[in-house]
Amino acid sequence: MKVCIVGCGAVGSIFAAHLARLDGVELHAFDVWEEHVRAINQAGLRLSGVASFTIRLHATTNPADVPRCDYGIVATKSIHTRVAIAQAARIFDAQSAVCSVQNGVGNEEILAEHVRTVIRGTTFPAGHVIAPGQVGYDIAGDTWIGPFEPSATPMEKVRELADMLTRAGLNTIALEDARGAQWTKLIFNAATNPVGALTGLHHAAVTYFPPTAELVEALIREGEAVARAHGITLHGDPRDLVQKGARAPGRHKASMLQDVLARRPTEVDFMNGAIVEWGAKAGVATPLNKALWALMKALEDSWSNP
Amino acid sequence: MKVCIVGCGAVGSIFAAHLARLDGVELHAFDVWEEHVRAINQAGLRLSGVASFTIRLHATTNPADVPRCDYGIVATKSIHTRVAIAQAARIFDAQSAVCSVQNGVGNEEILAEHVRTVIRGTTFPAGHVIAPGQVGYDIAGDTWIGPFEPSATPMEKVRELADMLTRAGLNTIALEDARGAQWTKLIFNAATNPVGALTGLHHAAVTYFPPTAELVEALIREGEAVARAHGITLHGDPRDLVQKGARAPGRHKASMLQDVLARRPTEVDFMNGAIVEWGAKAGVATPLNKALWALMKALEDSWSNP
Numbered sequence: 001m002k003v004c005i006v007g008c009g010a011v012g013s014i015f016a017a018h019l020a021r022l023d024g025v026e027l028h029a030f031d032v033w034e035e036h037v038r039a040i041n042q043a044g045l046r047l048s049g050v051a052s053f054t055i056r057l058h059a060t061t062n063p064a065d066v067p068r069c070d071y072g073i074v075a076t077k078s079i080h081t082r083v084a085i086a087q088a089a090r091i092f093d094a095q096s097a098v099c100s101v102q103n104g105v106g107n108e109e110i111l112a113e114h115v116r117t118v119i120r121g122t123t124f125p126a127g128h129v130i131a132p133g134q135v136g137y138d139i140a141g142d143t144w145i146g147p148f149e150p151s152a153t154p155m156e157k158v159r160e161l162a163d164m165l166t167r168a169g170l171n172t173i174a175l176e177d178a179r180g181a182q183w184t185k186l187i188f189n190a191a192t193n194p195v196g197a198l199t200g201l202h203h204a205a206v207t208y209f210p211p212t213a214e215l216v217e218a219l220i221r222e223g224e225a226v227a228r229a230h231g232i233t234l235h236g237d238p239r240d241l242v243q244k245g246a247r248a249p250g251r252h253k254a255s256m257l258q259d260v261l262a263r264r265p266t267e268v269d270f271m272n273g274a275i276v277e278w279g280a281k282a283g284v285a286t287p288l289n290k291a292l293w294a295l296m297k298a299l300e301d302s303w304s305n306p
Numbered sequence: 307m308k309v310c311i312v313g314c315g316a317v318g319s320i321f322a323a324h325l326a327r328l329d330g331v332e333l334h335a336f337d338v339w340e341e342h343v344r345a346i347n348q349a350g351l352r353l354s355g356v357a358s359f360t361i362r363l364h365a366t367t368n369p370a371d372v373p374r375c376d377y378g379i380v381a382t383k384s385i386h387t388r389v390a391i392a393q394a395a396r397i398f399d400a401q402s403a404v405c406s407v408q409n410g411v412g413n414e415e416i417l418a419e420h421v422r423t424v425i426r427g428t429t430f431p432a433g434h435v436i437a438p439g440q441v442g443y444d445i446a447g448d449t450w451i452g453p454f455e456p457s458a459t460p461m462e463k464v465r466e467l468a469d470m471l472t473r474a475g476l477n478t479i480a481l482e483d484a485r486g487a488q489w490t491k492l493i494f495n496a497a498t499n500p501v502g503a504l505t506g507l508h509h510a511a512v513t514y515f516p517p518t519a520e521l522v523e524a525l526i527r528e529g530e531a532v533a534r535a536h537g538i539t540l541h542g543d544p545r546d547l548v549q550k551g552a553r554a555p556g557r558h559k560a561s562m563l564q565d566v567l568a569r570r571p572t573e574v575d576f577m578n579g580a581i582v583e584w585g586a587k588a589g590v591a592t593p594l595n596k597a598l599w600a601l602m603k604a605l606e607d608s609w610s611n612p
Contacts, residue, residue, distance in 0.1 A: 198504050199604035205611055211600035218593065287524065291594055294517035295601075298505035301515055 001164065002069040005029040006088045007076030008036065008045075008059060010127035010255070011101060013135040015073050017047045018168040020057040025164065028066045029059040030088055037061050039133025049127065049137035049250075051169065063088045071161055072098035073121075074111060077259075078270035081110045089114040097157040099145055103255065104270025105186055105278075108148040118148035119158055120178040122185045124241070125170065128258055138252040139245060142171050144235060146178025180227075180235035187223030187234070188241035190271040191216045193256035194292040197266065198299065202253050207246035215288070216242060222286045223275050229282035256296075263303050268296040307470065308375040311335040312394045313382030314342065314351075314365060316433035316561070317407060319441040321379050323353045324474040326363040331470065334372045335365040336394055343367050345439025355433065355443035355556075357475065369394045377467055378404035379427075380417060383565075384576035387416045395420040403463040405451055409561065410576025411492055411584075414454040424454035425464055426484040428491045430547070431476065434564055444558040445551060448477045450541060452484025486533075486541035493529030493540070494547035496577040497522045499562035500598040503572065504605065508559050513552035521594070522548060528592045529581050535588035562602075569609050574602040 001024055005016040008031035020027040029045075031037055040059040047053055060066060069091050076084045081102065092098055092115045099119035100107040112118045124141025145162055147153035155176065162174035175181060195215060196206045206212045220238050227234055245252065259266045272293040279286035307330055311322040314337040326333040335351075337343055346365040353359055366372060375397050382390045387408065398404055398421045405425035406413040418424045430447025451468055453459035464480045471478035481487060501521060502512045512518045526544050533540055551558065565572040578599040585592035 195601065195604065198601050200608040201604050201611070205608070206604070209604055209607055212604045215597050215600040218597070287594060288597055291521050291524070291597055294521040295501065295504050297517045298501065298507050298512070298515055302506040302511070 001071070002026045002028070002067060003071045003073065004066050004069040004088070004091050006072055006074040006084050007031060007080065008040070009075065009077070010129050010135050011123065011125065012073070012075030013045055013129075014047065014125050014127055014137050015075060015101065015165075015170065016057060017045050017053070017055050017135075018170050019164070020045070020055045021053075022164065022168045025168075027057045028069065029057060030061070030063055030066060030091075031059065032061055033132070034061055035132040036129075043133055046134045047137050048130070048134070050140045051137055063091055066091045068093055068096070070096055072096065072115070074098060074100045074102060074107065076102065078102050078104045078107055078267045079265055081107045085111050085114045097153060097161065099161060101143060103185070103189055103267050105182060105274045106270050112148060112151050116151065117153050117157065118151045119145050119153055119161060120148045120182060121145040122178065122182040124185070126252060126255070128253070138250060139248045141244070142173060144173045144175055144178055144181035146175040175235070180233045183223070183227045183232050184234045184236050184238050185241065186271060186274065187220055187227065188238040190223055190275050190289060191219035191238065192242060192245070193254045194268060194272060194296050196254045197256040197260045198292070198295055200257070202251040202257070203248075204246040204251065207242055219288050219292070222279070222289050226275055226279040226282060226284045226286060229284045230278060260299065265300055266296055268293055272296070307377070308332045308334070308373060309377045309379065310372050310375040310394070310397050312378055312380040312390050313337060313386065314346070315381065315383070316435050316441055317429060317431065318379070318381030319351055319435075320353065320431050320433055320443055321381060321407065321471075321476065322363060323351050323359070323361050323441075324476050325470070326351070326361045327359070328470065328474045331474075333363045334375065335363060336367070336369055336372060336397075337365065338367055339438070340367055341438040342435070349439055352440045353443050354436070354440070356431075356446040357443055369397055372397045374399055374402070376402055377470075378402065378421070380404060380406045380408060380413065382408065384408050384410045384413055384573045385571055387413045391417050391420045403459060403467065405467060407449060409491070409495055409573050411488060411580045412576050418454060418457050422457065423459050423463065424457045425451050425459055425467060426454045426488060427451040428484065428488040430491070430550075432558060432561070434559070444556060445554040447550070448479060450479045450481055450484055450487035452481040481541070486539045489529070489533045489538050490540045490542050490544050491547065492577060492580065493526055493533070494544040496529055496581050496595060496598075497525035497544065498548060498551070499560045500574060500578060500602050502560045503562040503566045504598070504601055506563070508557040508563070509554075510552040510557065513548055525594050525598070528585070528595050532581055532585040532588060532590045532592060535590045536584060566605065571606055572602055574599055578602070
């Protein structure tokens with residue numbers, strides 16, 4: 001079984017390292033960061049934290065170096081999905097299935113413009129890049145995957161991938177409808193990520209500081225109202241994800257705060273922006289998500305407009 | 307006529323410098339910043355920008371050095387009003403009148419706990435401290451003053467102070483009811499200051515960047531609803547203050563952004579916090595002001611909780 005990780009950052013590396021250990025899997029990783037790819041090829045990919053090990057695998061900045069794969073796992077930042085899959089599409093054919101494990105909503109739609117069979121996915125494991133070839137695995141957790149509805153992905157493909165990931169040590173649940181899991185994670189992300197990114201507070205501090213705890217709750221309620229209006233039944237309570245993240249050891253900085261500290265464009269369009277857009281479609285007001293979206297866009301703007 | 311400036315930062319210095327030039331005014335300035343006081347006493351107070359001049363005046367860190375004054379002008383940050391007037395109260399007696407030209411609402415109530423006669427004031431001029439003894443005068447504008455209702459301040463006191471300030475070059479309008487002017491400035495400040503402080507955008511950028519322009523408008527509407535519920539007729543449109551500030555030359559950073567860059571506690575409790583509090587009293591929902599208040603409190607918290 002050949003698998004290609006598209007986007008080998010923190011989350012992509014957690015998937016790559018686990019799958020590369022599995023007998024019967026030939027793992028390839030595509031990423032545009034040259035130093036990272038070089039370090040992985042020279043010394044292996046080193047994971048530390050929740051699980052700590054170093055594993056050899058084939059990484060490349062050039063999709064032409066990757067053979068046709070049975071599965072793709074896309075783990076780029078949402079803002080890079082379009083460019084990444086345009087380059088990586090050649091790795092997949094009509095029998096392949098490509099699964100997003102990215103944040104936010106809207107990624108599967110982009111993947112489906114380039115590949116035939118798409119799997120909707122949501123993952124909880126989180127980490128951060130320590131150095132080229134080295135990734136901190138900060139938070140463990142489940143992954144939920146299901147068919148992307150418009151591509152009529154067969155459930156056996158979903159189950160095969162879920163089984164493979166679970167055997168690799170990343171517990172994955174195959175669902176007939178994975179939208180609820182994705183929206184639970186989306187609502188969790190949208191309610192906490194920009195709060196940390198705007199204030200510099202790590203996730204536990206956002207959760208326990210009373211004024212932001214109240215704001216997080218209000219943001220969650222807006223997201224829940226939007227999901228409800230679209231007939232999406234959440235898979236679990238976003239509040240449980242908030243608490244789970246806060247209990248994780250260490251002081252994990254949410255990915256959006258990591259982006260802000262590195263002055264990289266964030267995924268806010270795919271998080272709060274998506275909630276606002278889906279809210280507008282259903283006539284549900286989302287003033288707080290819109291406010292946080294506006295503040296994040298302004299913060300990004302300030303880097304080029306000091 | 308003896309006048310004491312209580313709090314000789316950017317705005318206090320603009321008032322001090324102008325009043326000190328006026329024949330018949332003996333001007334004293336009280337501030338706790340020793341280097342600033344020493345520089346003023348040694349070389350005079352130097353203003354530059356909208357008006358540029360250097361003027362000698364008596365500054366001190368010790369209110370016991372100041373004789374009894376006819377007028378006080380309080381220009382500390384709102385968070386320092388209580389400590390400042392407790393120290394400075396001895397400068398004033400039953401015939402004196404003490405005027406706040408501070409941001410936000412709630413300062414006059416604190417002054418009235420320590421002095422007999424209080425004047426409600428709101429001022430538009432803005433600046434920034436360049437160095438001890440040197441203040442940049444960034445934005446010109448009017449000042450509006452009126453009786454603080456509970457202290458039954460006579461209008462002749464209000465008019466005498468307004469005339470003095472106007473003659474000194476700071477156009478000041480005496481109003482029977484100055485609450486409308488104060489709320490116009492409050493709503494303007496609460497709608498723009500935290501947006502700049504959270505994003506790093508200077509005032510004009512906050513005004514012209516479409517996502518924040520829309521957020522500013524939504525914040526203004528919440529503030530207007532609260533004022534209306536309390537029977538306060540605004541004196542001018544907060545939107546005009548937004549535009550006026552944006553047209554000012556240079557890239558004036560709003561005072562709250564200056565505070566954030568210096569990691570000083572901000573005035574958000576007296577701005578968005580006050581709108582939330584007054585909204586709650588009148589049963590008016592203010593979710594956006596509350597969100598921005600929470601984010602600012604969290605940002606302040608992050609400095610001691612990294």
